[in-house]
Structure formats: C-alpha cells, structure tokens
C-alpha cells in the first residue's frame with residue numbers, strides 16, 4: 001500500500017512558514033532571497049497575530065486588485081497607497097541621510113537637505129527659465145511668490161550651473177496636467193544657478209490640495225476618518241553632475257495641515273518661512289531656501305507621468 005511521506009507537509013499554522021521559506025531559498029539573487037524571506041515572515045506573523053479572517057483576507061485582496069485597476073498613465077494608485085501608509089516617505093528618509101554633519105563638520109554649509117517623496121506629478125523637461133523668470137504660463141489668480149536661495153555642493157561650496165527644477169499646484173489645487181484651463185507646463189520650470197550658486201524664480205503662492213480620492217485609497221482614507229488634503233508645498237528637484245539628485249518639497253510655515261499631511265511628507269527642515277512682502281506694489285510672499293547636495297551618482301527618477 002502507498003504511504004505518502006508526510007513529514008514535509010504542513011499540519012498547523014506555524015508549520016507553514018518554514019516550508020514557504022525553504023521553497024524560496026533557491027532564488028539566485030541574495031537580495032531577493034533576503035527581502036522575500038523577511039516580507040513573508042512579517043506577513044505570516046501579521047496574519048497569525050491578528051487572526052485574520054477569510055472575509056478580511058477577501059477585503060485585502062479586493063483592495064490590492066482595486067489599486068492595480070485604478071492605475072493608468074495619469075494616476076498611480078499603487079504609489080498613492082504606499083504614500084498613505086507612510087512607506088514612500090520612509091523610503092525617502094532612509095535613503096537620503098540628512099541633517100548629519102559630513103566631514104566638513106565645522107561649516108554650517110555642510111548640511112544635507114532633507115529629501116521628500118517625488119509625488120505623482122513631476123514631468124521631465126519642464127521649460128528652461130532665465131533667472132527671476134515667472135513660471136506662471138496662463139492666467140493663475142493668486143499672490144506672487146518670489147523664491148530664491150543657494151545650492152551648495154558636497155564640499156560645502158556654492159555650485160554654479162546646478163539645475164533647480166520646480167513644480168507645484170495652482171492656488172485652486174490642480175496641477176496643470178489635471179486641468180484643461182491651465183497652459184501646458186504652467187507652474188513648472190527649470191532654473192540654472194549663477195556663478196554664486198544662486199537661483200531666483202517667480203510664481204504664485206501655492207495652496208493645499210487633496211490627493212486623488214476617487215479610487216480605493218479614497219475609501220481607505222474615509223474608513224480611517226482621515227482628510228485627504230496635503231499642506232501647500234513647492235516641489236523641487238535639484239541636480240548637478242557629481243551629486244545625487246535631491247528630490248524635495250518646501251511647505252509654508254503657517255499651513256494648518258503641516259501635522260496632518262496624508263502622505264507624511266513634512267519634516268521640520270522642509271518648513272520654509274514664507275514672508276509677507278510687497279512685490280510690484282502688491283501683497284506677495286518671499287521664500288529664501290537653500291539646498292545642500294551630497295556627492296554621488298546623478299540619477300534622475302523615472303517620470304510618473306509623461
């Protein structure tokens with residue numbers, strides 16, 4: 001009579017994990033082996049600790065299926081889900097050690113700027129702009145904002161010829177690619193630092209806006225009674241050969257949602273002082289913000305949208 005060898009078959013919840021880990025041991029990539037073993041272990045622990053029911057598992061499957069289905073050329077719901085769990089910001093913080101003194105400890109300029117998540121709205125090849133040029137390219141009501149500062153390199157010295165790519169939402173809360181009424185590339189531009197490492201641009205004062213809520217992520221926010229509105233911010237991508245590309249954001253100091261950003265992108269060094277002032281005889285704001293780069297390979301991210 002045939003008797004199956006049952007020693008390697010699971011009979012209890014705990015006996016499953018070692019078998020799954022063993023099945024994955026053959027992956028040639030050591031990093032893949034490490035990441036999958038860790039992820040699987042955490043997942044099994046999560047399911048066991050929380051005694052996840054079959055109905056709850058079905059809801060999770062439906063959510064993950066839904067974020068895939070809601071993703072397309074104009075929107076990435078999968079990244080949004082990672083954003084809302086704080087995972088995108090965690091990866092940015094982990095991989096961009098900031099605020100630590102480098103070998104030039106005595107110099108204040110040797111600080112490293114904090115990175116922040118890229119977000120879904122960066123477009124490569126924004127128009128190249130002259131110093132002081134406005135990035136307002138179609139009628140965009142709002143107070144004028146002047147932004148200027150210096151880009152410092154890994155040696156703590158100002159960097160000439162660095163690129164400061166800036167983009168932000170209009171004061172009504174839409175990026176140009178989300179709204180027909182705005183001109184192509186409205187509120188986007190690339191500036192080059194001068195011989196002293198300085199950049200200078202003009203735009204309108206940004207406002208907060210909601211992350212997309214028309215998909216499964218919106219339902220999750222609702223279920224958790226969380227609001228979807230990001231504090232107002234400017235996005236920056238600062239680059240110079242021989243330096244890592246800095247992707248970051250700056251938030252006005254007086255925004256009431258600094259402590260409740262749905263994507264957890266605000267860190268203290270990213271809060272800028274938006275000073276009230278007069279610009280061309282009208283009320284406006286001025287922001288002075290420096291960037292501190294680190295040495296490394298200059299690798300640009302893949303644009304989330306064309």
Ligand code: BEZ
Nearest residue numbers: 083119120121211212263
């Ligand atoms: C943004 O800042 O553009 C953004 C970031 C995460 C989710 C949605 C929007």
Ligand code: FE
Nearest residue numbers: 119169233235
């Ligand atoms: Fe944004």
